[in-house]
């Protein structure tokens with residue numbers, strides 16, 4: 001049975017109709033997730049630093065989705081964005097954090113600024129957003145937080161030191177939040193994708209035999225699509241995942257098995 005048929009016959013099977021969802025990051029993965037939540041009947045706000053990406057995404061999402069431009073790597077930027085979304089949607093039930101950058105170089109070549117920039121965008125933004133959204137979720141005794149980690153948070157990919165550090169840190173931060181907030185009905189989980197084709201990976205994949213080499217490392221024999229992350233995000237946000245917290249869900253075609 002196709003996904004469309006299931007959705008048609010049981011329109012609210014995920015229990016997300018009317019859910020208020022903040023998706024941070026309007027890139028490949030964030031936009032795909034935002035669209036999936038809209039299709040599931042949720043009210044969606046999409047936040048990103050780049051107004052052009054927001055404009056492209058908003059055409060896909062339709063007129064009801066809210067878009068906000070904000071620098072989420074600062075505490076004030078993230079808190080202000082959360083506050084604006086809470087007013088506009090009358091609260092936040094689900095936060096998806098899909099913000100991130102990567103820079104590939106050997107450890108010895110990174111500058112102080114490069115290291116700091118990657119931590120601020122990848123890790124600090126996740127902390128500030130989850131802290132701000134989590135605060136009001138705790139008050140309302142309900143919330144679902146989903147952070148985009150990576151297989152790099154577990155494996156030791158060369159040339160990935162700051163990125164890998166930020167993703168390993170997201171996993172640990174997520175576990176502590178999950179433990180602290182479980183008594184209040186707030187679940188906190190991470191999705192850790194393998195290689196997915198988006199702006200984050202496009203340049204690297206288009207060079208030399210990078211794509212073929214990466215595909216060989218994946219037992220499924222291919223890279224993933226943004227669509228393949230939407231199901232896991234919807235599931236973790238749904239009523240079916242109410243007792244799941246503190247997990248890193250690898251969505252990687254088996255990459256972390258080898």
Ligand SMILES: NC(=O)c1ccc[n+]([C@@H]2O[C@H](COP(=O)([O-])OP(=O)(O)OC[C@H]3O[C@@H](n4cnc5c(N)ncnc54)[C@H](O)[C@@H]3O)[C@@H](O)[C@H]2O)c1
Pocket residue numbers: 025026027028029030047048049050053070071072073097098099100101121125148149150151192193194195196197198199200201
């Ligand atoms: N694409 C992959 O292969 C892959 C694999 C594993 C994990 N991830 C993770 O998934 C998440 C989304 O990645 P993607 O592939 O969609 O990347 P992407 O480059 O398509 O999107 C990332 C988005 O983050 C936004 N952003 C950057 N700095 C920001 C800031 N300071 N404030 C607000 N927004 C900012 C960018 O404008 C961009 O729209 C990231 O956390 C990434 O690390 C991606």
